[in-house]
Amino acid sequence: MGTTLAEKVWADHLVRKGEQGAPDLIYIDLQLMHEVTSPQAFEGLRLAGRGLRRLDLTIATEDHNTPTVDIDQPIADKTSAKQISTLEHNCRDFGVRLHPLGDADQGIVHQVGPQLGLTQPGMTIVCGDSHTSTHGAFGALAFGIGTSEVEHVMATQTLSLKPFKTMAVNVEGTLPQGVSSKDIILAIIAKIGTGGGQGHVIEYRGSAIRALSMEARMTICNMSIEAGARAGMIAPDQTTFDYLQGRPHAPEGEMWDRAVEYWETLKTDDDAVFDKVVDLDANDLSPFVTWGTNPGQGLPINDTVPVPDKIADADKRRATTSALAYMGLKPGTPIKSIAVDTVFIGSCTNGRIEDLRAAAHIMKGNHKAKNIHRVLVVPASSRVRLQAEHEGLDKVFKEFGAEWRNAGCSMCLGMNADKMVPGERAISTSNRNFEGRQGKGSRTHLASPIVAAATAIRGTISSPADL
Amino acid sequence: MEKLTVITGTGVPLRRSNVDTDQIIPAVFLKRVTKSGFEDALFYAWRRDPSFVLNQKEYSDGKVLVTGPDFGIGSSREHAVWALHDYGFRVIIAPRFADIFYGNTAKNGVLAAIMPMESIELLWKLLEEEPGRSITVDLQTRTVECADVTLPFQVDDYTCWRLMNGFDDIDLTLQHEADITAYEKMRAVKFPFKPKTLPAKHLPEEEVKSAREESIDWAGPLSARG
């Protein structure tokens, strides 16, 4: 019997097979770090008198707490400033490569790896951050880990793990006009639920996935965790190789050829069997927007929000009622009639150059609606920002009435100053619409960059087709 | 990690069940950057109450916590174990523990000992009739001694072996050092093209200046304005 992509990558990293129910020991090719989940791990190393085993397989950046304005000024929030300065001290003391605020390569950790060419097919990649699944878009096995595990990788460059189960999500067909990869993943999560992928590595397959750019693939793998999965993967192909070639850390010359030869073997065998299989028809998809307080509570944009009384399942009815109450929505409200205060375009899900181009394309020559108080455009990394400025996208955003910001996680989780106030309603291109995620009492509708842009023009949730 | 074989110290009766990790350490302390120094955060809310058990001086140097069923439920935060450990607790005795918490104790040199509810009741009685009484926990015999009673407890063999040897996960993995080195040798030959972060390679240097020029007034959410 053949093996799946995930199983192949696992096998290539097996240091030691666990005996009698003990976990396997797996080698880690790259550990990414940021300021929030690394301090206790460094402290643990210090207490044990250990160093990092492979500084050459480790890289750090600042993203969660960094301000997106006045980046040349000291950070006002004391706890944020402390976490950032702690990372800087730790990296200096232990010799870890760091891209701090103000450096052109600083940005959200899940953008920094790919843009430097450090994220490559067939690697194992970890980070103390659940959205590490993003890197699976390159055919890497990439997943988030806890603080003890961060320290474990620092000291040993390995992890003790039981193999994950495998799940295939097949998306066949052609996406209709105005439907993007964000809509694919929101539709998948709505279909399988926020626990649907639990314990599994999802492999996204099928013609609709193959047709996507690398950036669009990253959007999909990024949100695997919102379906409960440990990781998401897409087999590498010419699109992957083209994205990588010429990046600073991509192999060169003869090494490039050897790498590609290996990368081409990284695909699921025809006779491999997945533990679970889910099918989705791309032809049927339309723009998706969430109405509730978890990423699985999403619907096509032309739908109306659910009516609890019509839901038979008691648990689901309760969950729907409380989500609607938190979101301040009446049952049966058409999604398109919902007016928002704020538009947030950014995050490791949709803060890449393609996302900014797509949003700018819709915004160009328009102005934000009167009821929209702020449109925040936050590039995923400083490089993305510089690229957007070279292309003049910043001018389009400013003329539109949007705020053009510096790179970072920003309002995705509101750990820096970019927070919403209680009751404020946003359409966001990020990945989590949990209660209070974007600020205490914040109400979040997740959507794609073009839906967010169209909403900014009309003031109510809209798709470009409505303009 | 320090080895645990025989632990003797003040026993603390915590007459509660379903103690969740939010009660053990509230979320506000997760913004801290250290792994030690969480002792003041332990049971933060309860410690504001003068009648709380740890606020009585006889119990203040507690080493063995005796508590009710389902200790450590809720969020997976490892900080809960760090706080107990930093305060001085090396053993938690309860009839039942939450899974994740149980796993986290062994990672941090704390024994989670399982005992039937009758034994817990008896220990509570003994610890309360003479506050500050000491308890001895022996991992070799898997028994607890208090006053003149001796009671057995349960712990799985693998965890017991790890605690007695003071092995943390990292130590255990480092026992396979030869396997890791062998893998690294093989990796260098078979996958010479895999990337390294050092020496650093960059795209051309560019100056990064703050992006936003103007500040925009923010009037408040839509809902607040009717």
Ligand code: SF4
């Ligand atoms: S952008 Fe949001 S989801 Fe992504 S790493 Fe930052 S906080 Fe996490």
